Amino acid sequence: KAGVTQTPRYLIKTRGQQVTLSCSPISGHRSVSWYQQTPGQGLQFLFEYFSETQRNKGNFPGRFSGRQFSNSRSEMNVSTLELGDSALYLCASSPDSRIPYEQYFGPGTRLTVT
């Protein structure tokens, strides 16, 4: 099976702009989680989706949002970008919707905010 794919792989944006990142899970996986990875904070949970429903959200401001489509593909959006949003954004999918912790990660989208 093809792995988790994320697009785009790299993005450069300016403060104040907004950005949308996309994630396609492994075929058959219906749980999708998003993480922000930075050198200082490590991997921080953003949100988890299953069957188009957000089941949990991390401690991030409302500028961070996401959604999941009926085909399990997911997008996350960051509005009014700040310099501190520069990070690697990772998406992961899981075959187990009940306990979605065996996760398969994508390569990430590297976002740089200038």
Add this chain to the structure above:
Amino acid sequence: AQRVTQPEKLLSVFKGAPVELKCNYSYSGSPELFWYVQYSRQRLQLLLRHISRESIKGFTADLNKGETSFHLKKPFAQEEDSAMYYCAGGGSNYKLTFGKGTLLTVNP
């Protein structure tokens, strides 16, 4: 609050030496614990989960509920074990919490 702590940012050992990467957790209830690994220029991937009690690439991890620890061990380190290791825990809220990681370097 869920918390996973890896006290060592860096760990350096020689090939053939034993290695232990430490992980402590703070959870209410009965969490599931995992070790994930990221080799150079590769994706983050699952190494071990505590409920399977298996050995992967010679690594084992035992859940110690009394000490709230889930340390990762290997009796004889190999150079190819050099990587970033993350301990992670999940409860009943669909949220996987990662420690900050330990960079293991195995020297020849």
